[in-house]
Amino acid sequence: MxxxxxxxxxxxxxxxxxxxxxxxxxxxxxxxxxxxxxxxxxxxxxxxxxxxxxxxxxxxxxxxxxxxxxxxxxxxxxxxxxxxxxxxxxxxxxxxxxxxxxxxxxxxxxxxxxxxxxxxxxxxxxxxxxxxxxxxxxxxxxTLVGPDRTSNTLTPREREILVLLARGQSNRDIADTLVISERTARTHVSNVLSKLGFVSRTQAALWAVREGLVIELVPESWTG
Missing domain, CATH: 3.40.50.2300 (Response regulator)
Structure with missing residues (x-):
């Protein structure tokens, strides 16, 4: 290892x-x-x-x-x-x-x-x-919420990606869940961050929870 x-x-x-x-x-x-x-x-x-x-x-x-x-x-x-x-x-x-x-x-x-x-x-x-x-x-x-951000700017696939990201999944995990390539998953994640105006996965994950796209956040579970 x-x-x-x-x-x-x-x-x-x-x-x-x-x-x-x-x-x-x-x-x-x-x-x-x-x-x-x-x-x-x-x-x-x-x-x-x-x-x-x-x-x-x-x-x-x-x-x-x-x-x-x-x-x-x-x-x-x-x-x-x-x-x-x-x-x-x-x-x-x-x-x-x-x-x-x-x-x-x-x-x-x-x-x-x-x-x-x-x-x-x-x-x-x-x-x-x-x-x-x-x-x-x-x-x-x-507190992590802005009036100019809305999930309506995301495609259905990107909303799926956002939910999985908020549940702590890595790009590889997302790819396995959706049966897509890791490169495609990485591209979707980048698009989600860009459209929502975030620079980190953490911001997007917490915003998804704040907006009710994910019911509950358990920080310890994010470590996989």
Missing amino acids: TAIRVFLVDDHAVVRRGMRAFFDLIDDIEVVGEAGDGQSALDELAVRAVQDDLPEVVLMDLLMPRLDGIGATKEIKRRYPQVEVVALTSFGEAERVHLALEAGASGYLLKDTDADQVGAAVRAAHKGQVHLDPAVARTLTR
Whole structure:
């Protein structure tokens, strides 16, 4: 089994050491690098990109000097869209969550979450799934809605895709469920995000719940 390659970004060395110590005990996740702020992370990732050695998942603190996690996440997703970012912070305010998701984060965890949940979020991001702290998800399902968004802009197939996405299915899962190719599923997901004006699967999933397209959201189930 190939370990998931993870890059840690946090301005507190003790936090990075703690996460390294935790992941060292897990066979399927490997820490390949770390940085103390967003700009240092971008610099390191640029070097790794030249070497074709990018991580698969970045665990990103949001409050850091020089360049914060939101700005760094946005730039990572612009430069390396294949790299998934899981936001990790001490704050659970809806506004900060929105900013992280709008920047392209695929998951959001609070720093006081159980260590096992951090591992679960990394695995979910690697699979193309979403994972949110339950408290964060409850907040977002109440607030993530805009008057200019409507599912009427979606085709029947795209609405099916949205519902499956909101249930935590990855592109491969969606393809298997609908008996289509993974490439076709990926195209449908991209169309759904574009038509609804979202930049992440997480935003679309939570909006679908808010709009009643999915009856209930169980954040823990999103890890598959």
